[in-house]
Amino acid sequence: MPIELEELGLHYELHAVNVKKGEQKRDDFLALNRNGKVPVLTDTHRTFVLTELAAILVHLAELHGKLLSTEPFSRARTFEQLFVHASGLSPAFGQAGYFSEDGPC
Structure with missing residues (x-):
């Protein structure tokens, strides 16, 4: 996903989630993705949350009219x-x- 974000020239912040330590099962993460899986894409205000890499990649490409x-x-x-x-x-x-x-x- 970071490659697509760079190709689109978007500003973004990455947040590391250590799955070996089970951080994807913490309540704050589960509030974003109840399946406890990475990646997760949110907007600045966390009013829009999207999970599943393929869905995220297609969404970003269509939203910005590039790469697809x-x-x-x-x-x-x-x-x-x-x-x-x-x-x-x-x-x-x-x-x-x-x-x-x-x-x-």
Whole structure:
């Protein structure tokens, strides 16, 4: 997400959430995302909260009119790759990290 924020030239603040220490399960974080998952995008006043990386990336691209084609076939290919990452690669990398560092093995 920071790459897209930079590409769009947006001002933003990152807030580190240490998932190994369970910070995503604290009440203040759960107030933003009841699923206790990162990332979370909020506006300055926290009146708008969006979770799930793919939704955040599409929202920012559409809101600012950049990085996402309006041509239907190109747009479809972009979504195809985004969803491959969201549903396949990202979970696989998360599991690999867990089992290589913290898992029961």
